[in-house]
Amino acid sequence: MTHFLQQTMTERPYLLSSHMSGINGIPENYVRSIEKHFNIIWFDDYLKNKEELASKIQLVFMWSFRPIIDEKILQSLHQLKAIVNAGVGVDHLDLPLISSFGVKVANTPHVVDEATADMGMALMLASARNVLEAHQFLTSPGMKCLPYNWLGVEVTGATLGVIGMGRIGYKVAQRAKGFDMKILYHNRNRRTKEEEGLVGACYCAKIDDLLQESDFVMLVVNLNPQTCKLIGERELCLMKPTATLINISRGAVVDQDALVKVLQKRLIRAAALDVTDPEPLPRDHSLLQLPNVIITPHTGGSTAKTRCKIMEKMLENAIAAVNGLPMPDEVLPK
Incomplete structure (x- = not known):
């Protein structure tokens, strides 16, 4: 140069x-x-x-x-x-x-891969351990005692389903391996046996199997006509009621109206989103009002x-x- x-x-x-x-x-x-x-x-x-x-x-x-x-x-x-x-x-x-x-x-x-994978893990951990709610509770004027029975969920040993095992998805799997997570993945093309073995990932040919078995579902796909609203009401209802949806790809990959409906009914535990559609969301959008949602402003590579x-x-x-x-x-x- x-x-x-x-x-x-x-x-x-x-x-x-x-x-x-x-x-x-x-x-x-x-x-x-x-x-x-x-x-x-x-x-x-x-x-x-x-x-x-x-x-x-x-x-x-x-x-x-x-x-x-x-x-x-x-x-x-x-x-x-x-x-x-x-x-x-x-x-x-x-x-x-x-x-x-x-x-x-x-x-x-390539240059955004590491930071974006870090963000996916950060959202998973923050949602699982109620980090934002805990901070708000501890800093509130009326706080008088510690919430001993206010419980989060375990990440270590849980099952992570990665939808989109490209460069970033694979780096998410590398990080999840350090938490002894069981890793499932769904991808357009299956990884080699060697690549799967290095992170302990199991391939799911059907996305439904991944959704039904995962405690955390992380979206790491490119947005295209095939992935637009890939996760709708049907897919969300296949998830465990204790499961969390994490999106670090693009907002339009998820049907947000369906996500609001499912979260309001507590059909899944929570959602943690670094991306929405549009960005930013209108100030009166329902996702901004729900207590079981974490939203960050597309800062995966920031x-x-x-x-x-x-x-x-x-x-x-x-x-x-x-x-x-x-x-x-x-x-x-x-």
């Missing part, structure tokens, strides 16, 4: 991105890294001066799903070569449409180390694209 970096301000290619800092903006220290290689056009500035700026833009950096890429913006960016996405999932991008404009897409696989790696991979793909080289992490339309 280094031999492309000796560029002056005027020589540097232009890229479009959302905004700097704030809740969903690119952190300032990452901006400095980008500006070593590219001139940044922020989306608000682009909207104010489209005619002058559109012809300069060769790249779009998608950070926190922004800016939204639609046909109108693709038509205006005549020099656009690539869209580089922060993170693995590209379900928010219309890949066939983008490809029809001759534009390539890259993501940042660690300082992981975000730094994401930016490094984005830059690697972007530099390749503007120099006419294959992007290491190009995502092809299906």
Whole structure:
């Protein structure tokens, strides 16, 4: 990469991105890294001066799903070569449409795997041991005694069902093995016997078998037409009444109306969600009112180390694209 970096301000290619800092903006220290290689056009500035700026833009950096890429913006960016996405999932991008404009897409696989698997385990443990409720109880003004008979559920020795045994799902299994959990998994393609043996995982050809036997069900699938609302009322009702649903994939993988119904009736014990549909949920959404739900704001890959790696991979793909080289992490339309 280094031999492309000796560029002056005027020589540097232009890229479009959302905004700097704030809740969903690119952190300032990452901006400095980008500006070593590219001139940044922020989306608000682009909207104010489209005619002058559109012809300069060769790249779009998608950070926190922004800016939204639609046909109108693709038509205006005549020099656009690539869209580089922060993170693995590209379900928010219309890949066939983008490809029809001759534009390539890259993501940042692998770098989010460890942090996302950690998040899955964190949600499982927090839900099982009532961590949030315990904190709220202990810090409440009226607290006078410790809740000795307020009981959680065991994680060690329990059965974990992993739906989606790709890179992240397998890392979840590695962590669960350390808790002596019995691990079941359902996946489009079965892992090798050696891979199964290393984590002690048992393959379930039928998702129903996994749902019926698991104490914790963790969703780690990509969102696509086949997995949209993969878990609906029928699937939830197959789960044990003592079981917990954990979702670290995409919100739309679960039928949220069905999940609310099942949780309200206590047909399953709890749900722990790092993703919802939409994000964030409307403030009056029923999931936000239920005591047996933990929701975090899609923070699976939100660690300082992981975000730094994401930016490094984005830059690697972007530099390749503007120099006419294959992007290491190009995502092809299906």
